[in-house]
Amino acid sequence: MSELVEIRDICKIYNPGENEVKALDHVSLTIHEKEFVAIIGQSGSGKSTLMNMLGCLDVPSSGSYFLNGRDVSRMSDNELSDVRNKEIGFIFQGFNLIAGLSAIENVELPLIYRGVGKKERLRLADTALNKVGLEKRKNHKPSEMSGGQQQRVAIARAIAQAPPIILADEPTGNLDSASSREIMDILRKLHEEGRTVILITHDNDIAAKAKRVIKIMDGKIVKDSADCGMSTIMEQTDTSF
Numbered sequence: 001m002s003e004l005v006e007i008r009d010i011c012k013i014y015n016p017g018e019n020e021v022k023a024l025d026h027v028s029l030t031i032h033e034k035e036f037v038a039i040i041g042q043s044g045s046g047k048s049t050l051m052n053m054l055g056c057l058d059v060p061s062s063g064s065y066f067l068n069g070r071d072v073s074r075m076s077d078n079e080l081s082d083v084r085n086k087e088i089g090f091i092f093q094g095f096n097l098i099a100g101l102s103a104i105e106n107v108e109l110p111l112i113y114r115g116v117g118k119k120e121r122l123r124l125a126d127t128a129l130n131k132v133g134l135e136k137r138k139n140h141k142p143s144e145m146s147g148g149q150q151q152r153v154a155i156a157r158a159i160a161q162a163p164p165i166i167l168a169d170e171p172t173g174n175l176d177s178a179s180s181r182e183i184m185d186i187l188r189k190l191h192e193e194g195r196t197v198i199l200i201t202h203d204n205d206i207a208a209k210a211k212r213v214i215k216i217m218d219g220k221i222v223k224d225s226a227d228c229g230m231s232t233i234m235e236q237t238d239t240s241f
Contacts, residue, residue, distance in 0.1 A: 003066075004164065004196055005031035005054065010063030010073075012049050023049040024060070027217035031198065033164070036191040038199040038210035045221040048169070051200045054090055055167050056080045069162070069173045085114055089158030093170035095150045097142045097157075103129060104138040105159045111241075114161065121160075128156035132186055148179025155186055159195070166190055169200045 012024040023046050031037055043048040049123050053065060065073040072083055084090075092159055096223040097106045104125050111121035129138050132152040151171060158166060168187060172180035186220075188209065191197045199210055207213050215223040 002031055002033050004033045004035075004068060004110045005029070005198075006066040007053070008064045008066070010053060010060040011057070012053070013044075013061045015021055016061075022219055024053070026063075027216075027219070027221055029221060031196065033196055034191070034194055036155070036188070036197045036199075036200055036211040038207035038213045039216060040201055040204065040207040040213060041216040042202055045216045047200055047202075047216050048217075050216060051167065051169055051198075054198060055090060056083050060148070072086075085110070087163055088167050089161075089163040091154050091158050091166065091168040091171045093173040095142070095147075095154045095174075097150055097153055099142055102139045102141055103134060103145070103153045103156075106142075106153055108162050110142060110157060111160060116161070120220060124160045125156070128160040129153070131159065132156045146179065149174050149184055151179070151183055152186065155183070159190065162195055166195050166197045167200075168197065170202070171199070172201075173202070180206070 007027060007029040010069055011022060014021045014023060025046075027046075027050065031173050039047050039050060042174075048056070053060060056067070056075075063073065064071055067083065067087060072080065073207070075083065099107065104122075107125035107128055108121045111124060116124065126138070129135060132155050134149065134152055134156065137145060137149060142153070145153070166187070166223045171187070172183050174184065184206065187197050187199065191211075197210075201207050204211065213225045214221055215221075
């Protein structure tokens with residue numbers, strides 16, 4: 001598998017100077033195509049900052065980030081926006097659906113911004129909702145759906161135009177255990193279909209569903225199951241996860 005994500009010696013510093021906070025401290029990481037990776041860490045560990053870097057939502061203070069061979073850490077805001085639209089499907093803890101739109105309209109909306117024609121975006125949205133098992137809920141609004149169904153709409157929105165990377169930030173954080181299992185099953189199936197899935201979580205059990213687990217603490221990667229074996233990481237049951 002070829003390298004999809006390559007982070008080289010990235011630092012992210014907030015409030016440079018006397019009261020500076022180093023959210024990421026010389027982080028290097030490689031993720032290959034078709035991997036299913038969980039990045040796990042407690043609040044304040046730097047995992048959200050790392051997610052923002054991976055998702056081209058922020059740029060590092062130093063170091064480089066290569067996505068599909070391109071150095072996105074040197075791109076302008078407009079260039080980063082274009083990369084996000086074409087390369088990354090985002091799934092957030094809060095669903096981020098528009099209350100006044102139906103499920104299929106929510107899935108169509110990013111496709112409108114990408115310039116996809118009406119007939120094609122309807123086809124893509126319809127196919128994506130079918131894939132997450134919502135073929136009978138397409139015309140329902142978010143208020144008419146359970147939390148798990150809303151998150152499935154959010155997943156459909158993320159995958160509608162088949163981006164190479166699915167970036168899921170605490171996708172089960174607002175869900176009960178049954179809905180969480182459903183969402184993780186969908187992410188697993190997407191991975192099996194050939195998508196690269198990057199999951200950000202604080203939950204040890206959720207992270208265990210991934211094929212590779214990376215632990216971050218104090219802005220540093222402290223364990224990576226690609227190096228030390230999955231069992232070593234998942235044996236850690238203390239509150240540092």
